[in-house]
Amino acid sequence: MYACFFYSYRRIGVREMGLLGKTKAELAKYATVLKHSGKETSEFTDDFEPVVIKERTEKQEDGSVQMITCTSCKAEIPSGIMKKNLCVCPECGAHNKISAARRMRSMVDPGTFRKLKCKVPFVNPLDYPDYEEKILKLQEKTGLEEGVLIGVGEIYGQKAMIAVMGSEFLMGSMGIAVGEKVTHAFEVADKNRLPVVMFTASGGARMQEGILSLMQMAKTSAAVQRFSEHGGLYIVCLTHPTTGGVSASFATLGDITLAEPGALIGFAGPRVIEQTIGQKLPEGFQSAEYLESHGFVDQIVPRSEMRKVVGQLLKLHERKRWSL
Numbered sequence: 001m002y003a004c005f006f007y008s009y010r011r012i013g014v015r016e017m018g019l020l021g022k023t024k025a026e027l028a029k030y031a032t033v034l035k036h037s038g039k040e041t042s043e044f045t046d047d048f049e050p051v052v053i054k055e056r057t058e059k060q061e062d063g064s065v066q067m068i069t070c071t072s073c074k075a076e077i078p079s080g081i082m083k084k085n086l087c088v089c090p091e092c093g094a095h096n097k098i099s100a101a102r103r104m105r106s107m108v109d110p111g112t113f114r115k116l117k118c119k120v121p122f123v124n125p126l127d128y129p130d131y132e133e134k135i136l137k138l139q140e141k142t143g144l145e146e147g148v149l150i151g152v153g154e155i156y157g158q159k160a161m162i163a164v165m166g167s168e169f170l171m172g173s174m175g176i177a178v179g180e181k182v183t184h185a186f187e188v189a190d191k192n193r194l195p196v197v198m199f200t201a202s203g204g205a206r207m208q209e210g211i212l213s214l215m216q217m218a219k220t221s222a223a224v225q226r227f228s229e230h231g232g233l234y235i236v237c238l239t240h241p242t243t244g245g246v247s248a249s250f251a252t253l254g255d256i257t258l259a260e261p262g263a264l265i266g267f268a269g270p271r272v273i274e275q276t277i278g279q280k281l282p283e284g285f286q287s288a289e290y291l292e293s294h295g296f297v298d299q300i301v302p303r304s305e306m307r308k309v310v311g312q313l314l315k316l317h318e319r320k321r322w323s324l
């Protein structure tokens with residue numbers, strides 16, 4: 001499948017990419033973005049920058065305690081308790097969605113995080129209405145540049161490249177920027193001989209960027225492959241939901257695949273599959289537990305233990321990385 005993607009990538013012309021009628025300057029802008037997919041990373045002389053991981057403020061305007069409704073049991077939980085519990089419901093144990101910033105803070109040793117430098121200019125290849133305004137608003141609201149937060153940090157003293165997808169940013173969908181950041185993360189990790197820890201949460205390819213979003217599947221998969229050939233360790237943690245183009249590319253290419261309890265993991269939604277194959281799907285299909293029992297997931301790890309488990313895995317593989 002990947003070979004097929006590469007083939008189509010090379011053959012796709014200006015017309016097929018929906019760029020017909022663009023001015024020379026506009027085409028040059030796309031060329032700049034696409035050029036990043038190659039080995040030209042020399043402009044990233046210093047790969048990381050110190051940053052404070054910002055979280056969204058949850059203070060109500062009238063000063064009252066904000067309540068968060070559990071998506072599973074519908075219990076009303078004060079936001080402070082939810083925050084302390086890493087968004088796991090204290091009533092039913094459901095793993096509610098967690099922001100990328102909070103996840104990153106919960107994983108790295110305090111003060112060790114450095115953000116990966118990778119600025120990708122905004123493009124709107126399909127001239128999608130209000131797309132730029134939407135992105136700007138989300139950047140302001142979430143504190144994220146795009147649908148993934150990446151940097152280097154330590155987990156129990158083990159240095160790693162850590163990437164966290166944010167479902168709060170357009171469903172964590174993968175467009176040009178997400179694809180480029182993930183690819184660049186693998187290239188820098190390879191160069192610096194760092195393991196990669198990836199937390200996926202995505203609705204799939206970003207429809208606003210059309211076929212250019214689909215190309216990110218091939219690009220990120222190729223980056224994982226190169227990283228793997230050089231002996232890099234890649235740990236994936238599938239979180240709710242991991243679907244579409246992300247599950248069909250770098251989310252399922254890990255050396256070790258972990259998942260959070262109850263996470264929805266799949267390519268197409270169950271209704272679409274049932275309509276296509278004309279059959280009823282088995283109970284729990286596409287859940288992390290179902291995938292674990294069928295060998296696609298190595299271990300289901302509760303959020304409260306994730307840092308410890310990933311830290312142990314990094315420690316366990318430390319020597320192997322350097323002996324290659």
Ligand SMILES: [Zn+2]
Pocket residue numbers: 070071072073074075089090091092093094
């Ligand atoms: Zn609950």
